[in-house]
Each structure stands twice: as structure tokens, then as C-alpha cells.
Amino acid sequence: MAEARDELLKANSNLLFIKTYISMARRKRLLGLFLVAFSGIATILFTIDLLVFQWQGVPPYLKYFLEAVVVACGIGGIYLLSTPGILFDNFPSELKDVMKLKDLDHPRRTEAQLELELQHLRENKRVNTDNLGLGVNERRAAYKEEALVYIEELRIESSFYRRVSHTFQVLVIAGSSLSTLGAGTSYFVNQFSVGVAVASFVVAVSSGVTGYFKFKERSFYSQQTADTIEHEVEAFELGIGRYSGLSENTNQALEVFAQEIHRLRQDQKMREQNLDQPSTKGEEGGN
Template identity: 40%
Template sequence: MTDPVNPLSGVTTTDLLIEHRREIADLTQRIKNRRLQVCGLYGTPIALVLTLLMWAGSKIFIWLNSDTPSAINNIFGGVAFILGAATVAQMMAEFSDATPWKDSETPVRELRLELSLAEERHVLEARRRTPPPMDRQASYKERIPGEIARLRKESRHYRRVHLTMQWMLFISSAAISAVTAWYDPPQPAKGALIGLGFTVTVVTAASGYFKPRERAFNLQQTADNIEQHTTALELGIAPYSATDEMQNLELFATTVEGMRAEQRMREQQLDQPQQGQQQVI
């Protein structure tokens, strides 16, 4: 099915919506860049002043009656030179006519206002040119493979985190016993024992709090279920064996959204304390 066309300009609805999304993405990136520019513009001179004060303070309070070591002077002098050069470069980039910065002398609030207006234009344009339900459901179906890939990527990430934590526990626990048995008394290895015991405690607490194994299992299960329904829709088998394609797409979108909502609910339950999980369950 072809996209509706604007009779005045001949531009399709898809092209217009894509252009709005590009404008929103561009403004979002410009806001991030401008925030970094402002932080550097004001933060670098402050860091320079603090460095000079620390340099002077170390001379006054530590080496008042003697010469400051050359290493200390070299460190403070090098840091001050770098910060001074960065300050001058940023000032030139901000206030010079031939500035390399795209949004120099532009407040962040003005860019955020432009972003809000662009998002409002996108919403109004999308509402005015909303395609029929069957087209939206077909488009939703085409986005499902990306959602499955995202779920599996996150599942692999949490699985790797879980395996890393388990191996750290195995190695640290075994090393504690080995070091304790090797040194008697364990005075030469007291630092190693403290570090290994600290590692075991931290990893155990982090594993119990963040629950990477459960998160990986839930994500993988949701991805497999969505893929199963996607395959059933493509093959036209139950529960998507109706002769009306629009009915199949509607059922598919409803089922997948239910699975995604259930996945989000499971993630919220994992983020809650144990007592809160029992109340929710």
C-alpha cells in the first residue's frame, strides 16, 4: 500500500514524519553538545583558578620555608598551562566571529524550546496524517524483529554479568581457603585475605540485589515468545489462521503488547525489595 501524498508538495507522509524525527534527533544532539560546551566554558576557568590556589596553598602551608619540589611545580604548571590553553580556545570558539561551534552564544533553554516545538509539530503532523489501523499494525509487525534483537541483547548482557559474578565468587572463595592454608599464621597474606573476603561480600550482595540471572531469563523468555508469535503470524497458523489479515494483525499487536507489559512488570518486581515482591506477587 502506497503512502498518502501531500497534494500541495507531492511529499509522502512517511517522508514528512521522517523529516520531523530527524529534526528532533538533531536538536537533541545539539542540546547535549551545547551543555558540554557551557560546562567547559565555565568549568575550565574555575578549574584553572582552583589549580592556582592549590599551587599557592601548597607553597604557603607545606613548603613556606623551603623550595617547592620541581616535580610538584612541573605538575601544577603543566595542569595550569593545559587549563589556560583550553580556556582561551573555548573563549575564542564561543565569542569569535569565525567560530567552529554551531550554537555559540545560544542558551540551552532556547534549544530546548525549539525541541519542544519540533516535538509538538511532529505530534500534530502525525495526528493529521494518521494512516489506517491496518497500516499501523503492519508497520508494528515490521518493528518486532528489532525488539526481539534488543531483548536478546539485554538477556546476553545480564547473562554475562551473572557468569562474571559467579566466577568471581568461585575464584575468591577458593583463594581464601588456599591462602589461609598456605600461610600459617596468615600474617603475610592478611591484605589478600581482606581483599578476597571483600570481593566475595560485594559480589554476593550485588548478585542478590540486581538479580542478573533472573533478568536474563525473563528477557530471553519474552524474546522467544514474541518470536514464536511472529513466526505463527508469518505462517498463518493458530492463533493467526483467520482469513482476515487485519484481524490477524490486530490480534498479533494486542498479544505482543501484552507480553511487553508483562516483561516490564517483571522488571519492576525485580527492582523492588524482597518484601515488596511478595506483596506484588
């Protein structure tokens, strides 16, 4: 049974690695798209301003600085999109050995390839679990270890959404401050009309993206679920709370634990689905 448990732990660890790499590849792709989109839109705004206002009153150093920022964003975005995925050499050896696409000549694994690897590892875990001939109680014990992996997944997800939310909030605050300062001072309006326009555009886009994708709420719910599951694991190990009278009946304690963790995971999925719905539908569903 010890060997079977080690196999399940190794499978859970590999799944966590793959999910982490998928998240990294997705963030890389989204950042590349954002930089390319920002560069393209900024170029259009600069061109319109140049043709209409001919950059009147804009100091040369500011013009060159803005152009350099736009070009750098465009180059950076193109580079990220042209080198998708994660380097295969960075993967741990234990994960490489069980990957289905380990023999590919390309040095990187794209997000789509990693998704295929995730499905492959999940299927392998299911088949191996069946072959190990574990009983219900052993499966529940393995589910406890899987809950620990799920906690790490939720915390990684929460940390990502929190960073994204903070980034957009900083853009909104900084852009709003610059726009207010520029609009309230005629000198700045004349000298830095392009900067004011860009700042207003950044504020509008950041506010819209934040309101649509609800990064703050996603981060909060992921962290809340992770903390709740961790509290449940600690209560089970210490034999307190709902497990206080089950210290001598491990099988029954595992059954109660598995039911509670399953409920928490289902609640988390429901929250994620609600966040993916339009605000009006989400409000109707909450009533």
C-alpha cells in the same frame, strides 16, 4: 502506504540506535563508578593493614602488584567518568539528521542528553504517525515492525545482564577459592593477609550486588520475552497456531497479533517491576 511504512521503520531504527547508545553510556558510567569505588575501598583496606600489621610477611613484588592494580583501577575509573557518553561521530548519519542536539560543540553525548533525544524521537514518531493519516490496520501493521525492534532491545538487554551476572559469579568463585585457600593454609595467611582480606571483600560485595539487582533473573526474563515475541511473529507470518484460521482475514490476524504482543510487553514490564521490589514484597506479590 509504502512510504509511510518506510518512515515508521526508519523511526523504529533510530529509536533502537538511541536506546543502544543509552545502554552503552550507562554501562560506561557504572563501570567508572565501580572502578573508582573499588580503588577507594582497596586503598582504605591497604592503609589499615599497613598501619595495623605493617604488611608483615608480604613479599615486595606482591605489594607493588596490588598497588599497581588499585592505581590502574582508579585511573581507569576517573577516565571513564571524565569522558561520559558516546562520541557523536560514531552515530549513523540518518540518526544525526533527526537529533535535536546535533549542533552541540561538545564531541560527546551524555546519558542525560541521549535520554532527551529518546523522548524527542518518540514524540516525533507520534506526530509523524498522526500526520501520515494511517488507519487502525496500518497502525497494527506498523506495530508488527515495532515488535521486531523490541525483540532486539530485549536481546541487547539480556546479553548485558548475562555478562554482568557471569562477571560477578566469576568474582565470587575466584574470591571464595582464594579465601578458602588462604584461610586453610597458615603460610598463605601470614604471607598474603592483604590478598585474603581483599578476596573476602570482593566475594561479599559481589554476592550482595548480585542478590540485590538480580542480574540473572533480568537476563532470563528479557530473553524469554524476546523468544516468545519472535515465536509469535513467526506464527503470524506462517499463519499457524492462533492465526491458522485467519490466513484470508489479515485485519483480524493483525488485531489478534497486536493484542498478544501488547500482553507480552505488559507482562515483561510487570516482571521488571517485581524485580525492582524487595524480595519479601516480591514473594508476597507472587503468592
